[in-house]
Amino acid sequence: MASTPSTDNSKSIKPAEIEVTPKSNAVPQGPMSPLSWRAAPRPQMNSRKNTDLDDYFVGPRDMSKHSKWPFFLRMHGSVLPKMILPLTVVSIWSTTITVLCRYVYPLKVNNLLLTVLGFVVGMAISFRTSSAYERYTEGRKYWSQLMLVGQNLARTIWIHASERPGQQGKEDLLLKVSALNLIVAFACAVKHKLRFEPGIDYPDLRERIEYLDTFAKEAEPEIPKPREPGKLKAVGEYLGVTFAESNPRKRIKRSKKPLGNLPLEILNHLSSYVQSICDNETLKSGLYQNQAITGVVALNEVLVGVERVLQTPLPIAYSIAISQITWVYVMMLPFQLWESLKWVTIPGCIFAAYIILGIAAIGREIENPFGMDVNDLPLEAYCEELEMDVDIIMSQPAPKPAEFLRKRLNMPLWPLSHSGFTDWADRSKQEIREALMTKTKADMKVRRSMNPERASSDEKIAAVLQSQDA
Numbered sequence: 001m002a003s004t005p006s007t008d009n010s011k012s013i014k015p016a017e018i019e020v021t022p023k024s025n026a027v028p029q030g031p032m033s034p035l036s037w038r039a040a041p042r043p044q045m046n047s048r049k050n051t052d053l054d055d056y057f058v059g060p061r062d063m064s065k066h067s068k069w070p071f072f073l074r075m076h077g078s079v080l081p082k083m084i085l086p087l088t089v090v091s092i093w094s095t096t097i098t099v100l101c102r103y104v105y106p107l108k109v110n111n112l113l114l115t116v117l118g119f120v121v122g123m124a125i126s127f128r129t130s131s132a133y134e135r136y137t138e139g140r141k142y143w144s145q146l147m148l149v150g151q152n153l154a155r156t157i158w159i160h161a162s163e164r165p166g167q168q169g170k171e172d173l174l175l176k177v178s179a180l181n182l183i184v185a186f187a188c189a190v191k192h193k194l195r196f197e198p199g200i201d202y203p204d205l206r207e208r209i210e211y212l213d214t215f216a217k218e219a220e221p222e223i224p225k226p227r228e229p230g231k232l233k234a235v236g237e238y239l240g241v242t243f244a245e246s247n248p249r250k251r252i253k254r255s256k257k258p259l260g261n262l263p264l265e266i267l268n269h270l271s272s273y274v275q276s277i278c279d280n281e282t283l284k285s286g287l288y289q290n291q292a293i294t295g296v297v298a299l300n301e302v303l304v305g306v307e308r309v310l311q312t313p314l315p316i317a318y319s320i321a322i323s324q325i326t327w328v329y330v331m332m333l334p335f336q337l338w339e340s341l342k343w344v345t346i347p348g349c350i351f352a353a354y355i356i357l358g359i360a361a362i363g364r365e366i367e368n369p370f371g372m373d374v375n376d377l378p379l380e381a382y383c384e385e386l387e388m389d390v391d392i393i394m395s396q397p398a399p400k401p402a403e404f405l406r407k408r409l410n411m412p413l414w415p416l417s418h419s420g421f422t423d424w425a426d427r428s429k430q431e432i433r434e435a436l437m438t439k440t441k442a443d444m445k446v447r448r449s450m451n452p453e454r455a456s457s458d459e460k461i462a463a464v465l466q467s468q469d470a
Helices: 080-103 111-160 167-194 215-222 231-238 262-279 286-311 316-366 379-394 421-425 429-445 457-469
Strands: none
Touching: 080 316, 111 167, 111 286, 111 316, 111 379, 167 262, 167 286, 167 379, 215 262, 262 286
């Protein structure tokens, strides 16, 4: 993964020279082999060809999976499992009221009440859904910012921090690789913090930060291990039974030692590395020094932002009032529909309850976008993408413009000319400028705003030749 220092004369591996050995022909490597990581299970989000039953209820959803079913027939990602018990209650209630109205006494209410309550319920559910989706989109924006800042900081360190000659150059290279690994570790630590998962004992985190002196590392032996829920409890969680839900902060509360703030501690170590490359002048330019420091500050802003989204839910008074108003409206439906629908009141109430309670359930599910529900943000996929992007940045030494820009395949004046860089280098500067003016004139003749159809490269060349003949 790491590249050779730029000061060495050894040849680096290019992307075109990479050969991936098929798994069937893979040779078992020793524990210290540089190829042993290929066979080891990597902490990443696996793509599922066939969705198991548990995958319908446990998330987040695999974004790489494609379904050909129409949306109204899909179950994966639907809130229908959590609607089974509420719809059962509504069906029993509507059936009871309908039977009483038919055989005992007509318990009917004026439809005016339905209109008034319907307006209030619509306003309440709209407020609930819009506030929840706002938190969902804000959480996604912060993770996009984390990936952007992580890529920029990694590129700044890898490209602009030089490597000194000799043994110091090897240390500089390893320090750069370690610093870039801390960027990925920061993203993974933020993910676990948002899910109330204390400590460092996770496949995507332990090996990256175990050498750091952190509160989480010291508290790890005292943190209770997570326990698998029983079948009855698991079924209750699938069905959305509130009494079956566990307190997500339970392991944090039971820790006997302070857990600290792991992402913030990682930023402390990363900031110290940035200070060191500024002090030893491997990062000389003040512009890039400021860019690296600003990158660390931006990561801290992301940490504070996602914590704000997590710790600022909809006020509990709103949640309680909206839930009560919604259920009062649903329970009043049979009294108002009986006179007009008779026995159709039962399925009518069930369908109405599914619409109203379903939208409210979606708002509750996406209110915390960092959890493990099916519709929550796929944080594992985001961390894996950042890891792969950082690996790509580290895969080669800093490109040298004198090497890649002077290649013959570089055609500076394409599509006017298919001549390479070396061919144009043999011409005079005046000829190059004249060719650029000719290219500009050709672009003006086939401008998209003047022509609905964009001219092809051959048409542009023909237009240039005609102008030269004229």
